[in-house]
Amino acid sequence: MTTRVPGSTPPRPNTGSARPRQADVAAAAGVSQATVSLVLGDNPERLALSEATRERVALAARSLGYVPNPVARRLAAASTDLLGVFTFSHAFPVEVRDSYYPFLVGVERAAARLGYDLLLFTGTSPSNVGDDGADSAAVQKVRLADGCLFLGRRVPEVELDRLLACRFPIVYIGRRTELGGRLSYVGADYVAGAAQVVDHLVGLGHRRLLYLRGTDDVVASTDREDGFRRAVAASGEGVQGEVLRAYATSVDARALRAWRERGISVVVTEENDTNDLLAALLTAAREDGARIPQDLSIALLGEDRSLPESEVTGFRIPRQQMGEEAAALLVDLVTGARSGPVQWLLEPTFLPGTTTGPPAVSGPAAVSERTPSTAAEGDLHG
Amino acid sequence: MTTRVPGSTPPRPNTGSARPRQADVAAAAGVSQATVSLVLGDNPERLALSEATRERVALAARSLGYVPNPVARRLAAASTDLLGVFTFSHAFPVEVRDSYYPFLVGVERAAARLGYDLLLFTGTSPSNVGDDGADSAAVQKVRLADGCLFLGRRVPEVELDRLLACRFPIVYIGRRTELGGRLSYVGADYVAGAAQVVDHLVGLGHRRLLYLRGTDDVVASTDREDGFRRAVAASGEGVQGEVLRAYATSVDARALRAWRERGISVVVTEENDTNDLLAALLTAAREDGARIPQDLSIALLGEDRSLPESEVTGFRIPRQQMGEEAAALLVDLVTGARSGPVQWLLEPTFLPGTTTGPPAVSGPAAVSERTPSTAAEGDLHG
DNA sequence: CTGAAAGCGCTTACAG
DNA sequence: CTGAAAGCGCTTACAG
Incomplete structure (x- = not known):
């Protein structure tokens, strides 16, 4: 057993297990290392090499099992891919x-x-x-x-x-x-998405819309609210929109009933990771005995991804496409094909769903005439 | 506007926008580039540097926003993390x-x-x-x-x-x-997983087991079959196991009925990406009017991940743990804490599920006495 | 305790 | 058409 100083490797181990470098290929082909680089790399000057040299180098490379070292390549080329x-x-x-x-x-x-x-x-x-x-x-x-x-x-x-x-x-x-x-x-483009939903609701006949947003001040949340406000404003004078910030825990049957009594026929809420607002809303509607969409329409500025086949009216954010375009844009920025800040908004896809319909014909008074439990029984089996 | 030769960059642009190198830090701190490497790298010789130098270098590095170039590190035979x-x-x-x-x-x-x-x-x-x-x-x-x-x-x-x-x-x-x-x-450890399932079935009283495997010869598939065979063999003489290779399309009510008439009381199949075999089996059972698990037990060597809360008897492959341990092992291999081929098998978790029960008391004859449709009607509402 | 030097394996102007 | 040289940004013995 020989004592080895840790880390002391021979200049170039001839074990054969060592990976061949361009220098080895060059030696085998009888050309310079730089020529090997030129032949093997995908550089534009490749054409300037004689066919004979290229073949000789290619042959040597193949027989030695040469594979370029990506690390060296990237360091030299100043790009990592x-x-x-x-x-x-x-x-x-x-x-x-x-x-x-x-x-x-x-x-x-x-x-x-x-x-x-x-x-x-x-x-x-x-x-x-x-x-x-x-x-x-x-x-x-x-x-x-x-x-x-x-x-x-x-x-x-x-x-x-x-x-x-x-x-x-x-x-x-x-x-x-x-x-x-x-x-x-x-x-x-949440503004466009919100407009799709609001237009759909207004088209169905809704005139009093409530938008329930979470308490988180993230862009996606703020943009949705903004989109809702703009879409309502664009709908003309007859349409009223109201925005409420709420915790999911504060959305219950009582709150819902109060909204409905004030003439609100549709509640729109925002998509988030857990869709807790939507869940609270659906629970509240059930407890209040409100059939959806006959008595109450519900829509989402976004999509309910918790269930494979959700039927909630809303829109689908083109996430995969966003990922693709973002990566493609980044590559453009990297290669210099584009420069400066580039800002794109992709339009969501409208999801008709089954949770929205025309507003109930009866006015607010009709709502308060029935007790929740009776309504629930009647609605489910009537 | 000046004409620029494409690709001709000045030796070292002093724009401040360039990424700082160790050389820049060295210049700022008034030391050599190698000293910067020593201070910033996590080398054991770090202790041999004066506190003053270290602080000066660290300060310069921070103020310049220095980040080591991992590609260069890697090429210099260090690690990239x-x-x-x-x-x-x-x-x-x-x-x-x-x-x-x-x-x-x-x-x-x-x-x-x-x-x-x-x-x-x-x-x-x-x-x-x-x-x-x-x-x-x-x-x-x-x-x-x-x-x-x-x-x-x-x-x-x-x-x-x-x-x-x-x-x-x-x-x-x-x-x-x-x-x-x-x-x-x-x-x-598919052998251990298969043993969990087979032991459970034998414990319930099953004596004739059929294992339905796919036609793909991947390790996971072969290992499951192997595990099934071994577990059956280990169960003693009274237990018979049979292995069948099948396409999902060939698993239908007729085939199932034939198996049951031969006394098979439980069909075990393999998990795969789509679980098509399981689906075909469940469909066949329904069409044959076999209640699960009263008339027929069904188990999976694996888990039905197509539904959030599947109730199929089987086992859960500890995928996340496998990922964690694989990464940890790789790090050990990288750092040299371990060496050579290391091969670990992680034991799956048994899932009792609801698709297995004691075998039907009636023998094969009972099965053929009823027509499928009658059985289905009677079973569902009786 | 610190610096000067060599080298990792490539690419890329620049000469011939 | 090809070679010699410099350099990418680091690490690591090796001197001082």
């Missing part, structure tokens, strides 16, 4: 597994098509949370890639500003207004 | 979205905990399929990472052998027998 994906939390959550998946599907497809691999940054590790220095390093790590996609609600402005300052390509999935509009993004 | 994930197909399939997700959840968690990021290789692009050379390059790309996890049924032996030869750390998720047992893996 890697697209970063930063999620601020687990990219693969178990609780709300739907959250990122559709985006990732699109991102992967576009990346594969365009010849990029994906670098998934495994959320901020516990030790980094709250520590600004470490957190900053976490975000800066994205520079390993040629560019980076950001998902999730957090926007670390200082870090992103720094990245933007070095012209590091960034694309957000979801609209972001931070950093003075300098962030590129591919988002959903 | 990257774990590769190679899937041979889309990592995020849309059709059978359950397939990789649970593994990825575990992989991400372990990676995050251990301080690694994930490099997802975006499946073989269409142009690479079938082309050996390009395909080989696709697999070789994994060397960008410190090590790589492989998922999926394909095992490109030549490529993996090459990686193994350069001692590149590889861990398969799922048992693999290729390459003469030199592949490390973390798999599911």
Whole structure:
């Protein structure tokens, strides 16, 4: 047994298990290493090489089993062919597994098509949370890639500003207004989506609409509210919209009854990860004995993804397409095909569903005439 | 406007937008580039640096926003803190979205905990399929990472052998027998899982068991069959097991009736992506008027993941745990904490379900006495 | 305790 | 059409 100094490797182990380099191919083919690079790489000057040399090099490469070292290639070429994906939390959550998946599907497809691999940054590790220095390093790590996609609600402005300052390509999935509009993004057009839903409701005859939004001030939530307001305003004078911020726990039969007594014939709520507002609303309707959609219409600014085949009227955010377009846009930014902040909004697809219908013919008085339980019995079996 | 030769970049643009290198930090701190490397890298010699120097360098690095270039680190024979994930197909399939997700959840968690990021290789692009050379390059790309996890049924032996030869750390998720047992893996113990199910059935009183397997010769399928055979053999002389290879389309009421008339009281089948065999079996049972589990018991070597709350007797493959352990093992291989092929099998969790019960008291004759339709009517409402 | 140097395996101007 | 050289941004012995 020989004593070996740890880490002391012979200059070039001739074990045969070592991976052949361009230099080895060059030696075998009797050309220079640079020529090998020219022949094997997909450079435009390839045409400037003699057919004979090319064949000789190709043969030598094949017989030696040469495979380019991607690391060296990337260091030299200053590109990694890697697209970063930063999620601020687990990219693969178990609780709300739907959250990122559709985006990732699109991102992967576009990346594969365009010849990029994906670098998934495994959320901020516990030790980094709250520590600004470490957190900053976490975000800066994205520079390993040629560019980076950001998902999730957090926007670390200082870090992103720094990245933007070095012209590091960034694309957000979801609209972001931070950093003075300098962030590129591919988002959903909630205004258009809300208009689809509101127009559908107004077309059915509804005149008093209630919009129930959560208490979270995220862009997706604010944009939905904004879309609702605009769509109602665009519907003309006869249509009244009301917006209420609510916790799911405060949405119960009593509240619902009060709304209905005030003449509200449809409640629109927002989609979120858990759709707790929708669930609370459906429960409240059941308890209040309101048939859907005969007595009450319910719509969602978004989609109920908790059930495979949900029938709630709403719209589908084109998540996969957003992922694809975001990745494609990022590649354009990386290659220089585009520049500057690019901001796209993709229009959702309207989902007619079965939870909306014409408003009940009876006025508010009719609602209060029946007790909830009686109504429920009658409605279900009548 | 100045004419610029394409690609001609100044030696070192002083725009401040460029990404800082160790050399820049060194200049700012008034030390050599190598000292910066020593201070910033996590090398053991770190202690041999004066506190003053370290602080100066750290300060300069922070103020410049220095982030080490992982590609350069990797080339310089260090590590990238990257774990590769190679899937041979889309990592995020849309059709059978359950397939990789649970593994990825575990992989991400372990990676995050251990301080690694994930490099997802975006499946073989269409142009690479079938082309050996390009395909080989696709697999070789994994060397960008410190090590790589492989998922999926394909095992490109030549490529993996090459990686193994350069001692590149590889861990398969799922048992693999290729390459003469030199592949490390973390798999599911199907033999143990099958024993759980068979023991349960025999304990209920079943003596004639039929195992219906698909026609695909993948390890997971073969291992299940093997597990079934062994468990039956271990049950003693009174228990008979039969194995049948079948397409889902060939499993119908007639076939089922024939089996039952031969005294088979329970049909066990295998889990696969679509669980088509299980579906065919349930349909056949319904058409044959066999109540489950009163007239016929049905069990799965695996789990029915098509429904959120499936009640089929079977076992759950600990997919998330497999992902976690595979990633942790890979890290051990990368750091040298372990070496050589390491092969782990994780025991599944038994799922009692509601599709198995004691065998029907009546013998085969009883089965043929009734016509299917009559039986169905009587069974459902009697 | 710190610096100068070599080298990882490529790509890319630049000469010949 | 091909070669010699520099350089990508690091790490790691090896000197001082």
